[in-house]
Amino acid sequence: MGLIILLLLVMMAVIVLWWPSMIPSDIKLVADQSFSKSATQKDKSFSDLLSEDDTNFSRALKPRQFSFPFDYGAHNSYRTEWWYFTGNLENSDGRKFGYELTFFRFALSAKPYSSRSVWRNNQLYMAHLTLTDVKEDRFYTDERFSRAGNELAGAADNKYQVWLYDWSATAQGKVDFPLHLRAKSDEFAIDLLLNTQKSLVLQGEQGLSRKSAEPGNASYYYSYTRLLTLGTLSIAGITHSVTGNSWMDREWSTSSLSKEQSGWDWFALQFSDNSELMFYRLRRKDGQQDSNSAGSVVLADSTKVPLQAQDVTIKTLNTWRSPHSRINYPSQWRLSVPSQKLEVDIVPLINDQELNVSYRYWEGAVRINGTKNGKAVSGQGYVELTGYQ
Incomplete structure (x- = not known):
């Protein structure tokens, strides 16, 4: 372990020393031999990074023809992208867990x-990597960094495969599903197999998800909204066999937020009637909801129903103050979609699901209860909150 830490420190020092002008300004190597930030720096969120601009990078300007397996892989000419997995799982005793495994790619320069x-x-x-243990009211997190050099991290373009050291999401077949997720930290680990139950969803306008009226403030975005999941979770050396459902998002862009926007509330919800809802509520710096907020409902037969800002009402019912950052986050919501005759309350499985990593944000497992078409509906999902500093 000491040798690995030394190698990582050398690698991060090389990153900082070789290309200091290309490293995001809020990333640095500190003297306590850990890759971390001051309190002020850590409170910068993903929205800060995504609002930075460089005209030398490719930009999401218009709908494109998606091509697979190529679009499972990296799009290095764009500044930012991510491979994102979340899920709600339980063991045979009904003990509930949530997890997140997300890989991010940041281009340090527009040209190789x-x-x-x-x-x-x-x-x-x-x-x-995160794990929510509801019974114990515990939230576990871990974070890793690497250059893509020497195969330490990267993404394949001939199948679904992304990795960072020994953390990976790898297709077990020739192209896509089933997907095998593996990641291990000192205290916890996941080893999960994901199979798709519904068709791929192109979010926004045929996969172009606009975040503001400015050209290029958009991402290319697709989702698998319901992935049957089974495997194991390990906490403090104890292994739990689990089953449940996961959600997968893929996005890449160069600049997806405008200077007037401060962050977003992102909802990924799976309902008991086999439908799903994705909605991102963009927030402006004046405290108002941005008119470019959008999302979709995916019906049981995989039909996508687009949602615009005026189609969805979200009311905050409660808040939670983080003991780590002293940030106040929403902690309960009432979400209504009148066109779908849907009204549900959304509640975190536990309040403390804040990631205190290089970019501070809240991302957590939630439960859902309410009505749809006059009938009771329940469900589960994940919520992400950024820009509340």
């Missing part, structure tokens, strides 16, 4: 760097 060294690479990968 030519070098004889396999270590020198202009793509930086970051991964987040």
